[in-house]
Amino acid sequence: MGYVAIKGGSHAIEGSKIAFDHLRTKKSDSSAPLDTDTIEHQLRLLHSRVISEGGIYHPRLASLAIKQAQGDTLEASFILRAHRSTVPRLAETDALDTSNMRVTRRISSAFKDIPGGQMLGATTDYHLRLFRMDLLNESPEQFQAISKSWMEDLNLDSIPDTFPKVVEALRNEGLLAPLEKQKNQPKPFDITREPLVFPLPRSAALSTLARGEQGGLLAMAYTNMRGYGDIHPTVAELRVGYVPVMMPHPITGKPMEIGEVEVTECEVVAMYEQQDGTPVFTLGYGACFGNNEVKAISMAILDRALQQGMKHGPSNPSEDPEFVLMHVDGIDSMGFCTHYKMPHYVTFQSDMDRLRATQEKQSMEETL
Amino acid sequence: MSANEQFGFLDEYAKKEIRRTTLKAVAIPGYQVPYSSREMPMGRGFGTGGLQLTLALIGHGETLKVIDQGADDSVNAVNLRDFIEMTCPGINTTTLTDEADLIQSRHRIPEKPLREDQLLVLQVPYPDPLVVVEASEDKRKVLHGEADYSRLLVKLYEDIVKFKEITISHRYPTRINDHYVIDPSPIPRWDVPKLHNSKALVLLGAGREKKIYAVPPYTRAIPLAFQDVPFRVENFYDAKGNRRTCQRCNCDTSFLDEYIDSESGNKIYRCSDADWCEEQLSKNVSEKQLHEKVMLDEQAYDRQVETAPSSENAYQALDVPQSADEIQGVINA
Amino acid sequence: MHKVLEVSGLSKRYGEGCPSCFEKTGPEFDTNICPDCGSVVAAHNLSFDLYQGEILGIMGESGSGKSTAVKCLFFDQEPTGGSATFYDQDQAYPLFSLNKAQQRRLSNHRFGMVYQNPHLGLNFDISAGGNIAERLLMSGVDHYGDIRQRAIDLLSRTEVLTQRIDELPKNFSGGMQQRVQIAKALATNPPLLFLDEVTTGLDLSVQAAILDLILEIQHQEKTSMIVVTHDLGVIRLLADRTLVMKYGRVIESGLTDQILEDPQHAYTQRLVASAL
Numbered sequence: 001m002g003y004v005a006i007k008g009g010s011h012a013i014e015g016s017k018i019a020f021d022h023l024r025t026k027k028s029d030s031s032a033p034l035d036t037d038t039i040e041h042q043l044r045l046l047h048s049r050v051i052s053e054g055g056i057y058h059p060r061l062a063s064l065a066i067k068q069a070q071g072d073t074l075e076a077s078f079i080l081r082a083h084r085s086t087v088p089r090l091a092e093t094d095a096l097d098t099s100n101m102r103v104t105r106r107i108s109s110a111f112k113d114i115p116g117g118q119m120l121g122a123t124t125d126y127h128l129r130l131f132r133m134d135l136l137n138e139s140p141e142q143f144q145a146i147s148k149s150w151m152e153d154l155n156l157d158s159i160p161d162t163f164p165k166v167v168e169a170l171r172n173e174g175l176l177a178p179l180e181k182q183k184n185q186p187k188p189f190d191i192t193r194e195p196l197v198f199p200l201p202r203s204a205a206l207s208t209l210a211r212g213e214q215g216g217l218l219a220m221a222y223t224n225m226r227g228y229g230d231i232h233p234t235v236a237e238l239r240v241g242y243v244p245v246m247m248p249h250p251i252t253g254k255p256m257e258i259g260e261v262e263v264t265e266c267e268v269v270a271m272y273e274q275q276d277g278t279p280v281f282t283l284g285y286g287a288c289f290g291n292n293e294v295k296a297i298s299m300a301i302l303d304r305a306l307q308q309g310m311k312h313g314p315s316n317p318s319e320d321p322e323f324v325l326m327h328v329d330g331i332d333s334m335g336f337c338t339h340y341k342m343p344h345y346v347t348f349q350s351d352m353d354r355l356r357a358t359q360e361k362q363s364m365e366e367t368l
Numbered sequence: 369m370s371a372n373e374q375f376g377f378l379d380e381y382a383k384k385e386i387r388r389t390t391l392k393a394v395a396i397p398g399y400q401v402p403y404s405s406r407e408m409p410m411g412r413g414f415g416t417g418g419l420q421l422t423l424a425l426i427g428h429g430e431t432l433k434v435i436d437q438g439a440d441d442s443v444n445a446v447n448l449r450d451f452i453e454m455t456c457p458g459i460n461t462t463t464l465t466d467e468a469d470l471i472q473s474r475h476r477i478p479e480k481p482l483r484e485d486q487l488l489v490l491q492v493p494y495p496d497p498l499v500v501v502e503a504s505e506d507k508r509k510v511l512h513g514e515a516d517y518s519r520l521l522v523k524l525y526e527d528i529v530k531f532k533e534i535t536i537s538h539r540y541p542t543r544i545n546d547h548y549v550i551d552p553s554p555i556p557r558w559d560v561p562k563l564h565n566s567k568a569l570v571l572l573g574a575g576r577e578k579k580i581y582a583v584p585p586y587t588r589a590i591p592l593a594f595q596d597v598p599f600r601v602e603n604f605y606d607a608k609g610n611r612r613t614c615q616r617c618n619c620d621t622s623f624l625d626e627y628i629d630s631e632s633g634n635k636i637y638r639c640s641d642a643d644w645c646e647e648q649l650s651k652n653v654s655e656k657q658l659h660e661k662v663m664l665d666e667q668a669y670d671r672q673v674e675t676a677p678s679s680e681n682a683y684q685a686l687d688v689p690q691s692a693d694e695i696q697g698v699i700n701a
Numbered sequence: 702m703h704k705v706l707e708v709s710g711l712s713k714r715y716g717e718g719c720p721s722c723f724e725k726t727g728p729e730f731d732t733n734i735c736p737d738c739g740s741v742v743a744a745h746n747l748s749f750d751l752y753q754g755e756i757l758g759i760m761g762e763s764g765s766g767k768s769t770a771v772k773c774l775f776f777d778q779e780p781t782g783g784s785a786t787f788y789d790q791d792q793a794y795p796l797f798s799l800n801k802a803q804q805r806r807l808s809n810h811r812f813g814m815v816y817q818n819p820h821l822g823l824n825f826d827i828s829a830g831g832n833i834a835e836r837l838l839m840s841g842v843d844h845y846g847d848i849r850q851r852a853i854d855l856l857s858r859t860e861v862l863t864q865r866i867d868e869l870p871k872n873f874s875g876g877m878q879q880r881v882q883i884a885k886a887l888a889t890n891p892p893l894l895f896l897d898e899v900t901t902g903l904d905l906s907v908q909a910a911i912l913d914l915i916l917e918i919q920h921q922e923k924t925s926m927i928v929v930t931h932d933l934g935v936i937r938l939l940a941d942r943t944l945v946m947k948y949g950r951v952i953e954s955g956l957t958d959q960i961l962e963d964p965q966h967a968y969t970q971r972l973v974a975s976a977l
Contacts, residue, residue, distance in 0.1 A: 339413025
């Protein structure tokens with residue numbers, strides 16, 4: 001066995017880990033360690049974001065990732081994503097039908113009223129952004145009381161199980177291209193198994209966006225919304241809820257529900273264009289794990305922009321597939337950003353050598 | 369840290385893909401072969417490309433060396449080596465270049481010429497030298513396919529016009545087998561000539577950019593230059609024209625790291641390649657003396673670690689003046 | 702005399718196309734848009750030969766298809782019909798059957814193209830010298846000193862101040878940008894040069910100087926050229942033979958002198974008569 005003389009390096013790393021964990025427990029005398037339920041529910045939207053960027057639907061591990069990473073969403077998503085690399089693939093389902101979603105929220109900006117109604121659900125959209133100081137000293141009793149009061153007088157029968165898709169209405173009227181054509185698509189591109197080589201199919205773009213880092217996606221979509229692009233989107237439908245995951249029974253072959261995943265889905269209707277002789281509205285689509293509305297809307301806008309770019313050539317950065325898709329992955333970008341903190345002294349030595357040579361040459365010329 | 373049951377962390381499908389990609393890379397010297405790079409527990413930018421190659425290629429009973437900037441104990445190297453050891457039970461590790469079957473390295477090629485039975489894996493941040501002149505990957509593929517590097521060469525021309533020198537320091541574009549030009553990773557110019565007709569196979573892995581490419585053994589690797597403006601390596605001569613030497617082992621033929629000595633404030637130079645420095649040193653000192661020296665170093669270091677002050681006692685332990693009188697005493701001394 | 706280029710039935714149509722496109726368009730119909738399907742017949746049935754050291758003029762007004770024809774020959778556009786053969790160094794190259802790599806090789810090494818718009822022919826992010834260097838580097842020259850000297854020679858030949866060799870083209874006047882383009886096109890001594898409206902929009906004295914330069918090049922290098930223009934004066938000065946195009950068809954061809962003295966087609970007669 002070869003002998004490895006490890007000096008400073010590994011001691012430093014050990015010490016660093018201890019210091020990091022120490023910071024987490026600083027107020028150990030007055031606060032309790034976070035448990036995964038607390039994170040999953042009281043930090044629900046943060047949790048959704050990490051599941052979405054981690055790309056694997058495991059609520060408990062997502063909570064653990066947030067706890068371990070002390071709230072850094074990029075780190076937490078990274079931990080989840082790395083875990084995903086180690087998990088074997090057991091099966092592949094067919095594409096999930098989101099019209100079967102057990103809806104918790106569902107709105108449309110395109111119509112005043114829609115079949116099933118506009119269900120506002122739990123949202124901060126119409127909150128006043130004023131501090132609720134009473135939350136500062138919330139007692140466990142007050143906490144439980146809120147939860148209890150929700151359960152009283154629940155009218156479980158007044159809500160339908162599923163809601164029809166708004167885009168169906170548009171399709172029926174011929175304002176949107178029929179779904180049948182879209183159903184004959186090839187198998188979706190698997191970005192975790194195949195390298196991205198441009199030009200990409202739309203499914204590759206959508207799956208890359210689905211795990212994209214929320215801030216990056218929003219910024220790029222914003223460039224399009226604000227003026228660079230001319231998408232003029234209207235939200236045909238935004239729905240949040242739980243989509244049943246269906247798999248065929250191993251013996252009978254009948255489709256069975258094996259669980260459900262929380263999904264946010266946004267369909268955006270944009271300008272119309274000619275498709276086989278008839279002008280129709282074009283659709284931008286966004287969907288991601290968890291309750292992530294800003295992300296789903298940004299995705300839908302970028303989806304439309306990229307389709308435009310791939311068809312007519314990009315007229316602004318948000319329509320350029322390489323520009324968008326190579327830069328939205330948080331794990332890639334964060335990793336590379338962080339790597340600048342690693343030792344670079346050999347390359348720097350090389351840089352210094354070049355600069356000195358150049359300066360020398362110039363000063364020699366000046367003295368001549 | 370918990371890790372997968374799999375030998376080499378990655379599942380068999382991933383390893384197979386990496387090996388196939390590597391075969392293609394060796395068959396087409398210098399061509400960047402895309403692959404679906406997996407996320408690893410270390411960040412993109414920390415060597416996940418090189419790491420995936422090592423995990424897919426190293427086997428039970430083989431010996432691994434990992435270096436960063438030439439040093440085995442650099443934090444990045446330590447991190448990677450620990451991970452590989454943990455996920456590949458049954459491999460050996462070493463700091464001796466001679467003993468290694470596979471060397472994974474960031475930013476340096478070992479000073480000691482490698483053998484045919486050794487494998488060098490380099491960590492790559494940017495695989496494509498054309499990225500400075502063409503942003504679109506699609507268009508770059510066509511340029512590579514036609515070996516059209518004129519825009520890159522124009523950059524060199526403009527450099528010479530402006531600075532009378534080619535100012536590229538590391539990542540020097542190098543033509544492999546007279547066709548594809550590669551970015552040889554951020555190795556210094558010093559190391560580029562080692563690629564030419566190398567006895568060992570050199571593999572280059574870019575994890576974030578998801579490409580693997582290779583410089584096969586006994587292959588032409590020529591850095592881009594002009595007939596009359598040749599490729600130059602780093603200059604280690606002082607103002608008087610003397611070649612600088614390593615302060616530790618006295619070597620005058622290796623790539624040197626420049627330090628500012630914390631006590632004297634002077635510049636000192638040391639071999640970047642830690643194992644090379646050790647080897648040179650042992651040539652200067654007899655075996656027995658070397659052994660004694662190593663033992664003494666170890667003991668001194670361990671003592672230092674044992675008596676390192678805990679955070680509360682830091683001040684007292686370091687003899688820092690505690691009162692105004694003490695400070696006055698120090699000044700008057 | 703040595704034939705350099707042979708074009709036969711060159712055709713370019715934009716749009717879906719239908720059987721009546723070619724029958725219902727052209728100068729007799731006063732249109733190049735097919736009345737049945739709306740396709741644009743930019744050029745149709747263009748045939749000519751070009752000999753070494755000859756300057757062929759292609760004249761017509763906007764929309765005549767003259768630029769389209771040349772763009773097909775220079776691989777900027779793909780023709781929808783016809784063939785073209787380039788004869789060079791005892792080889793015959795069927796231009797439209799070559800693959801993209803072969804086409805690029807030919808256009809880098811054996812053709813030169815000068816555009817009306819310098820942004821198409823020059824790289825504005827690199828210096829004037831760099832533009833010429835790029836072309837030399839593409840053809841395999843790898844000696845910095847030689848490249849530099851050749852760039853200086855070419856710029857002085859095209860009467861660009863050699864002190865400005867390291868400046869970016871955007872700092873140059875329109876006329877100078879054209880000269881740099883010409884210098885760049887000549888860098889590899891191409892046997893065939895395409896010039897598309899190269900003097901249009903320039904001051905008269907600048908035009909004259911550039912036309913003089915072109916004649917000089919023809920005389921000294923025996924370069925074959927195709928000059929596309931709507932300007933009768935340019936045709937008169939440069940072209941040995943001329944094709945006159947209207948709505949995508951050649952309506953008249955022959956020796957320039959003959960066409961200008963004794964135009965046969967009504968349209969040519971109008972053109973010649975309206976020249977200032």
